[in-house]
Amino acid sequence: MNYExxxxxxxxxxxxxxxxTAENRAxxxxxxxxxxxxNRFFDTGITEQTMIGTAAGLALRxxxxxxxxxxxxxTMRAFEFIRTDVGIANxxxxxxxxxxxxxxxxxxxxxxxxEDISILRGIPGMEVFAPADEEDMLIMLPQxxxxxxxxxxxxxxxxxxxxHSKDFTIGKAEVIAKGSDITFLVYGMLFPHVVEAKxxxxxxxxxxxxxxxxxxxxxxxxxxxDSVANSEVVIAVEDHFKIGGLYTIIAEVLLKHQKTGxxxxxxxGEKWFKPGRLTDVLNYxxxxxxxxxxxxxxxLETPVIKS
Amino acid sequence: MKESEIxxxxxxxxxxxxxxxxxxxxxxxxxxxxxxxTDLFVYLYKNFLNVNPTNLTDPNRDYLFLSxxxxxPALYGLYAEIGFIEKSRLQNxxxxxxxxxxxPNRNIPGVEFHSGSLGHLPSxxxxxxxxxxxKNQTNKIVVVTxxxxxxxxxxxxxxxxxxxxxxxxxxxxxxxxxxxxxxATEELIPLEPLKxxxxxxxxxxxxxxxxDFNQLEExxxxxxxxxxxxxxxxxxxxxxxxxxxxxKRADRWFCNFSADEVKALLGELHDNKPxxxxxxxxxxx
Numbered sequence: 001m002n003y004e005x006x007x008x009x010x011x012x013x014x015x016x017x018x019x020x021t022a023e024n025r026a027x028x029x030x031x032x033x034x035x036x037x038x039n040r041f042f043d044t045g046i047t048e049q050t051m052i053g054t055a056a057g058l059a060l061r062x063x064x065x066x067x068x069x070x071x072x073x074x075t076m077r078a079f080e081f082i083r084t085d086v087g088i089a090n091x092x093x094x095x096x097x098x099x100x101x102x103x104x105x106x107x108x109x110x111x112x113x114x115e116d117i118s119i120l121r122g123i124p125g126m127e128v129f130a131p132a133d134e135e136d137m138l139i140m141l142p143q144x145x146x147x148x149x150x151x152x153x154x155x156x157x158x159x160x161x162x163x164h165s166k167d168f169t170i171g172k173a174e175v176i177a178k179g180s181d182i183t184f185l186v187y188g189m190l191f192p193h194v195v196e197a198k199x200x201x202x203x204x205x206x207x208x209x210x211x212x213x214x215x216x217x218x219x220x221x222x223x224x225x226d227s228v229a230n231s232e233v234v235i236a237v238e239d240h241f242k243i244g245g246l247y248t249i250i251a252e253v254l255l256k257h258q259k260t261g262x263x264x265x266x267x268x269g270e271k272w273f274k275p276g277r278l279t280d281v282l283n284y285x286x287x288x289x290x291x292x293x294x295x296x297x298x299x300l301e302t303p304v305i306k307s
Numbered sequence: 308m309k310e311s312e313i314x315x316x317x318x319x320x321x322x323x324x325x326x327x328x329x330x331x332x333x334x335x336x337x338x339x340x341x342x343x344x345t346d347l348f349v350y351l352y353k354n355f356l357n358v359n360p361t362n363l364t365d366p367n368r369d370y371l372f373l374s375x376x377x378x379x380p381a382l383y384g385l386y387a388e389i390g391f392i393e394k395s396r397l398q399n400x401x402x403x404x405x406x407x408x409x410x411p412n413r414n415i416p417g418v419e420f421h422s423g424s425l426g427h428l429p430s431x432x433x434x435x436x437x438x439x440x441x442k443n444q445t446n447k448i449v450v451v452t453x454x455x456x457x458x459x460x461x462x463x464x465x466x467x468x469x470x471x472x473x474x475x476x477x478x479x480x481x482x483x484x485x486x487x488x489x490x491a492t493e494e495l496i497p498l499e500p501l502k503x504x505x506x507x508x509x510x511x512x513x514x515x516x517x518x519d520f521n522q523l524e525e526x527x528x529x530x531x532x533x534x535x536x537x538x539x540x541x542x543x544x545x546x547x548x549x550x551x552x553x554x555k556r557a558d559r560w561f562c563n564f565s566a567d568e569v570k571a572l573l574g575e576l577h578d579n580k581p582x583x584x585x586x587x588x589x590x591x592x
Contacts, residue, residue: 039441045471050430050464057434060420061366065434081461084424085431089413 003027003157006138007066010145011037017145018042018058022051022069024098027155048078055093056085064092066145071097071113071154072104075120086150087123093150095120100130100154101239102273103189105281109272113154118244120152121217127151127170128217132191135160139168140214154188161192164212171218179209182296183231185224185246187213190237193282196289201296216249224253228261233299235264237292242267264299266292308524316520319388320349321576324549326384326397328564328572334401335563336409337377339553343484343517343544344451345381350523351449351480352385360390363416366439369446372432375453375482376410376422383407383415391417426459428452429479433469436477447532449478455487458496463508469537470509477537479510482517484546489557505539517542552581558588 004027011017011031018040019031031041044051048069055065067074074097075082086093097113104111121128127149131137134157144151147170165174173185182201186194191212198208209231211223227234228250236247247265254260266287273285282288286295323345331338352358356369373382380400387394392415399405406414410423419435422428432450439446456462469477483501485492492498502512513531515522523542532538545554550572553559564572564586571582 042437042472044468047464047468049461050433050468053427053430053461053465054434054437054468056420057431057436058438059434060431061435061438063438080424081427081430085420085427088421 001138002134003137003155004030006141007031008034008037010142011040015040016062016064018063018065020044020051020055020065020067022046022048022067022073024069026098027068027096027157048073049081052078052081052093053085056081056089056091059086059091059093060089064094064145066094066096068096068098070104070111071100071116072111075113075116075152079119082120083123087126090125091150092148094145095150095152096155097152098155101188102278102281102285102287103156105278106275108275112272114240114268114272115244116152116154117216117238117240117246118248121244123150125149126217127215129215130154130187131156131214132164132188132212133158133160136164136174136212136214139164139166143168143170156189158189158192161195168214171215171220173214173220173223174212175223176210176212177208179207179231181206181208181232181300183209183211183227183234184237185211185213185227185234185250186237187216187246188239190239190287193287193289193292194237197292197296200289200293204297213246216246219249219253221253221257224250225257225259228254228259228263233262233264233296235266235296235299237266237287239273239287240267242269266295308521313520316346316349316353319353319385320346322388323349323381323384324576325573326387327380328550328569328576330380330384330397330400331562331572332564332566332569335561336380336400337560338380338562339486339546339556339559340375340378340453340482340484341381341384342548342550343546344375344378344482344542345384345548346518346520347451347480347482347523347542347544348381348385350520350527352389354524355527356449357446358417360416366442367444367446370419370432370435370448372419372422372428372448372450373411374422374428374450375425375456378453378482379409379411382411382418386415386417391415425453425456426461429462429465429469432477433465433472433474436469436474437472439476440474446476447478448476449480451480451482453487454481454483454485454492454498454501457481457498457501458487466505466508466510466537473535474537475533475535478532479537479539481539481541482544483541484544485555486546486557486560488560491557501541509536511536511538512541513539514541514543517544518548549576550582551575551579552584556588563587
């Protein structure tokens with residue numbers, strides 16, 4: 001099963017689903033040729049705003065549009081349409097953003113959606129998800145698409161390196177391992193790299209926890225609180241600016257519960273990343289398994305300031 | 308159109324204009340832009356659209372999307388006269404007890420979608436038109452935009468896409484009053500030749516006097532729509548229509564009149580006696 005097979009199966013079974021794209025057909029190659037659903041496939045051309053407005057109109061009539069575009073243009077070119085037409089009306093429009101974060105690899109800063117989590121989660125009622133890989137995404141999508149809420153998903157078609165729990169609930173993270181020295185909280189395409197970092201650190205005798213966040217809004221508050229309570233250091237790993245992403249979400253959760261903790265951020269800070277081949281980018285920016293493990297070790301060696 | 312019918316429509320339009328003037332105080336509203344499309348709304352709701360207070364949830368009703376949301380006093384002013392809302396609710400304008408404020412919202416029966424941010428509803432209406440076609444329905448989807456609104460690129464995007472999808476159940480009506488906010492359209496971003504522009508985009512385009520009920524009747528004849536193309540009606544209108552003391556004025560877009568001025572303007576509306584206006588003219592928003 002892949003993304004296209006899932007969307008095809010769901011759309012064939014349920015007439016509410018319409019499939020839209022702003023001429024991004026990477027995940028939708030055969031749908032225009034499928035007689036059962038091709039009349040519910042609308043490619044509006046390179047018009048992200050018009051696609052979102054049209055999706056809102058279809059949703060007004062009881063449809064659930066699943067819309068596709070490159071994540072940067074979907075979330076930013078069309079942002080005000082998402083906020084105004086989908087957000088204010090709270091319509092079940094399902095956004096799938098292709099090549100989010102580091103997955104835009106060699107495109108350059110124009111294509112880097114690394115503020116998408118921040119801006120989308122700011123819309124009242126909007127749910128935000130970032131699966132770790134294709135398997136994880138396929139586990140998550142049926143619930144996301146069947147819900148009445150508008151949502152944004154960071155598409156991720158990477159092959160899985162670990163098998164994921166089939167037990168997905170909106171607002172729940174997947175706890176891969178608990179650890180007392182370091183706990184990594186991560187979402188999206190960086191997940192396998194953190195898996196590798198974890199195994200390197202464990203070989204050095206450390207107890208390492210790992211959480212696949214899956215759902216960033218609503219977020220699993222308990223997992224954040226437990227990680228902070230049970231681990232010397234918690235590291236939020238994300239291909240996103242530091243502001244508004246997972247690190248900020250953790251800060252919000254801790255403040256809400258009147259807690260504090262040793263939480264660090266491995267993010268892109270306030271800069272766009274250096275474009276290139278994905279493996280080169282990850283190495284350059286310090287997000288390979290090896291680099292992540294080195295950065296984590298360096299953190300452990302830095303004394304924690306305690307008041 | 309029969310003379311008696313024209314008299315009835317004119318009399319209804321007069322009441323709507325009274326309602327608009329009544330809302331142009333205690334905080335004010337977009338009076339000039341509302342008066343220009345009054346006759347248009349009166350005609351569409353009375354003689355063209357199959358929509359009324361009893362069929363507002365019927366998927367087979369006709370849809371009117373008001374994209375130039377700031378002229379909503381004309382819509383509510385009409386809704387109060389044709390039974391969509393109680394007329395007394397107009398008194399609630401700008402109070403937080405009701406949802407009657409400067410832009411439309413779906414808490415008011417008859418409003419199909421909220422607007423205020425320009426250039427949105429052509430695409431929203433397109434989504435509804437696509438779904439009606441998917442379901443083999445023959446209802447009409449009308450979207451009303453301003454002329455200044457045509458500055459927005461999203462309108463032209465939607466124009467391209469509607470033509471590509473041959474959405475011949477979609478009718479875009481432009482309230483062509485030649486003003487945008489505080490400027491004349493042709494002095495800022497000229498739109499002409501507007502008809503030819505949309506024709507070049509693959510639309511059927513008609514150009515009419517938007518205050519002439521006979522011309523409205525002729526334009527909104529079903530035989531003018533269809534043939535695989537979306538349609539546009541450019542309604543030539545006058546900003547502030549009905550009140551010569553504010554007509555065609557760039558500085559009378561948004562108006563917040565005193566109680567005395569409202570009284571004088573109601574007089575002007577009925578017997579053309581020019582009102583003496585001292586309130587601030589240019590309210591820039």
